Amino acid sequence: MKNILIIDDEVNIGLLLTRFLTKHGFNVETATSGAKAMELLNVNRYDLILCDYRLEDTDGRDMLDKILAIHPQTIVIIITGYSDVKIAVEMVKNGAYDYISKPLYPDEILNTINKALETAQVRKNEQTESIQEESKTSKPTKTQQGVLITKNYVLGDCESAKELYRQISLVAPTNYSVILFGESGTGKESVANMIHQNSPRKDRPFIPLDCGSLSKELAGSELFGHEKGSFTGALAQKIGHFEMANGGTLFLDEVANLSYDIQVSLLRVIQERKVKRIGGNKEIELDVRILVASNENLWEAVQKGRFREDLFHRFNEFSIHIPPLRNRHGDLMQFAEHFLKQTSIELNKHIPGFSPEVIRYFTRYSWPGNIRELKNVVRRAALLTEDGSEIESRSLPLELLELNFSPIASSTEPQFVEPVRTVAFSRNDLKSAAQEAELDTIMKVLREVNFNKTKAAAILNIDRKTLYNKMKAMKLN
Structure with a gap:
């Protein structure tokens, strides 16, 4: 039997919904305020919550945040008046499953609830299958409580x-x-x-x-x-x-x-x-x-x-x-493969892995943003990769591709090669002197940030596109 919580300060609506949903096999509790709802949420778990947007002591937006903070898997459906529909749509974007507009119709409520619970069950089954598949390759440590849950x-x-x-x-x-x-x-x-x-x-x-x-x-x-x-x-x-x-x-x-x-x-x-x-x-x-x-x-x-x-x-x-990730080189590709598997499921794609070139980029990059940066890079690359193809270097962000590595393969840290200055300026006029001074400033900043153009642009107080254009004009390779 599924547990449902109704949060509505109109007692009559709460009673009518409780009777109706109980007849259809649900276990129902009610709260007439946000404070009372939080008391119940701190001691009970609910499969679904019907929450009125306008409450005496709070509103649906605040309740949604609190509910998802405590029980992120709980389904929340917002009950809203006609004038609050735009707000309800925004709340759906922020984590609510759906909204129902007043006046309330029993059949609409029941259909929405059943659809929401069915969708949640499908997602739960997919996650279970993913965890079972993951557990075949993962090696969790054991604790006094049993097997340590891996994240x-x-x-x-x-x-x-x-x-x-x-x-x-x-x-x-x-x-x-x-x-x-x-x-x-x-x-x-x-x-x-x-x-x-x-x-x-x-x-x-x-x-x-x-x-x-x-x-x-x-x-x-x-x-x-x-x-x-x-x-x-x-x-x-x-x-x-x-x-x-x-x-x-x-x-x-x-x-x-x-x-x-x-x-x-x-x-x-x-x-x-x-x-x-x-x-x-x-x-x-x-x-x-x-x-x-x-x-x-x-x-x-x-x-x-x-x-x-x-x-x-x-x-x-x-x-x-x-x-930091730079001290966990042995785990780098295990993380990457894990994030790729997750993202492939999310995008409903089959991406078999990473090309050797991408692996070389990954293993020689210092990952200043650590595992969060790696996850974002993998998710972006998976989105740009066609179904059935492995991830190629063209799907990687410029931060990785713009690094010029030396051929020293034994180093654990990226080795940078300074761009070659191929441009020659005449010192006979003011414009040329200004250009050379600008070039020297750009080169100095690039060296300070290991030729990370994004950081260099920020220090120079220009956008990255402007920096690229200046480097192109100065014929910096």
């Missing part, structure tokens, strides 16, 4: 990957707070999710929050929530991320970016294991495991006075360093 960003067989697996399997079954160190794009959130999925809290919410994108004003509201009218612009009650993660795991990414004042409040919540919404009086008991991540050394931030030492020690019960 996209932490597959691999090289020594650094094995050490990463070992540390995850060691700390996952505990309730320790963990600091994850790693460069941007190394997959810190995926490692955090993997720790959660192999912990006793795996059936409870995993709530990520990117602290790097939060202003000082927004951070408190996002972390702790607020009551309606607690400050200018607080038009509805907001459930904070601590409350959403209650019973589960809260992942704070780029935690070093939080202001000092917010760090003080954060420390108090962690120590007391209670949270109070901004503008509220009720203290809410918390049972939350905290994982944090940073792309800089948090201890150095402490020494520079940018991060509280007492908060650092609260987080630092265990720490894991996630190596």
